[in-house]
Amino acid sequence: MDEIPRRLTAKPSWLINQLSVHSRRLVSDAFAAAGARGYHYRLLAALHESGPASQAELGRRGRVDRSDVVAAINELAAQGYVERTPDPDHGRRNRITLTPEGARRLRDMDDVLDQVQDDLLGPLSAGDRETLTRLLGRVLAHHEQG
Amino acid sequence: MDEIPRRLTAKPSWLINQLSVHSRRLVSDAFAAAGARGYHYRLLAALHESGPASQAELGRRGRVDRSDVVAAINELAAQGYVERTPDPDHGRRNRITLTPEGARRLRDMDDVLDQVQDDLLGPLSAGDRETLTRLLGRVLAHHEQG
DNA sequence: CTCCTTCATTGGCGTGACCAACATTGGTTG
DNA sequence: CAACCAATGTTGGTCACGCCAATGAAGGAG
Numbered sequence A, B: 001m002d003e004i005p006r007r008l009t010a011k012p013s014w015l016i017n018q019l020s021v022h023s024r025r026l027v028s029d030a031f032a033a034a035g036a037r038g039y040h041y042r043l044l045a046a047l048h049e050s051g052p053a054s055q056a057e058l059g060r061r062g063r064v065d066r067s068d069v070v071a072a073i074n075e076l077a078a079q080g081y082v083e084r085t086p087d088p089d090h091g092r093r094n095r096i097t098l099t100p101e102g103a104r105r106l107r108d109m110d111d112v113l114d115q116v117q118d119d120l121l122g123p124l125s126a127g128d129r130e131t132l133t134r135l136l137g138r139v140l141a142h143h144e145q146g
Numbered sequence C: 001c002t003c004c005t006t007c008a009t010t011g012g013c014g015t016g017a018c019c020a021a022c023a024t025t026g027g028t029t030g
Numbered sequence D: 001c002a003a004c005c006a007a008t009g010t011t012g013g014t015c016a017c018g019c020c021a022a023t024g025a026a027g028g029a030g
Helices: A012-032 A038-050 A055-062 A066-078 A100-121 A126-145 B012-032 B038-050 B055-062 B066-078 B100-121 B126-145
Strands: A082-086 A094-098 B082-086 B094-098
Touching: A012 A038, A012 A100, A012 B012, A012 B100, A012 B126, A038 A055, A038 A066, A038 A082, A038 A094, A038 A100, A055 A066, A055 A094, A066 A082, A094 A100, A100 B012, A126 B012, A126 B126, B012 B038, B012 B100, B038 B055, B038 B066, B038 B082, B038 B094, B038 B100, B055 B066, B055 B094, B066 B082, B094 B100
Parallel strands: none
Antiparallel strands: A082 A094, B082 B094
16 A cells, blocks of 8 residues: 555666665664764765865865865864864964874774664665675766766 | 855765756756645646545655645635545544545646656766666665654 | 055845744544 | 544654755965
8 A cells, every 4th residue: 555656666776776775774773873064074084084184175085075074174173073263374274183083983983883774774785785885886987986 | 266165075965855846947947837845746646546534644645744834725726626525434534535636736747747857967978877767766765664 | 655455343134943821613532 | 322542634743864054264376
């Protein structure tokens, strides 16, 4: 009676969007339980991987709009995971630095996310997971550049 | 300089969510150009596939919250794609019916969506598309029941 | 020196997915 | 039959995310 129309289930765009609903819920529930948001993880990850940077640069690395970076960095700074200092060499720029607590926070969030991946991919074998990841990566890369 | 951290690109949840951003944009841009929204298509599809139903039932079929169904049906009714009449057999229930214009609208939207699938899957071969669709379907089905 | 760009920040928008409350009505059960 | 529970339509929010416009300050290029 409440079956999903074939028109929908046959379309990759539907599958991706709908699966993303579940994925987002898993991720944000898991993060919320730790008092965090997705934006926090993205920015911490960008910071850890390429080192201190301006807010604009962090936003570019983590695919976060610079206006949203402001609020997220505010929150991270208030929790002591990040330090915001004026860039001495560059007038208007802020220099964002990862604190030791921030690095630990990132590791904790990584553990949380690893668990989420497992819940998300549920019934898939290791081989299928790899195949899915590879295909998604190729499609995403195609849209990231164009 | 603005490279995406491996921590992100390696995670299926990131790939799915990020790809969903692109997918949603393609879909909603295409629909917007025709004066429609995603909810409209879902409800029309549910109507066409299983016949006239109450708003609550349509929402269940198309995975739309019942409070959001109200607004979408308002819009569809105002455009003449759907008719809302009180269910004679059932006091509080509304009976939603697809009009001939609604059926035509659905077909037009289908054409739009087919084009979107092509843009979305971009560089993938037919075989890869089939593999991706199958894997996504399995994962989604797993989350739809639990 | 002027122009164009970059940066941080504020404030806003739209979408999609929800949730709570309410009045009403149908169905179920004691 | 009466009392209760479930479902329905509706209003009016909330939240995360992605994005856009404008602004003031500052750097770099010509």
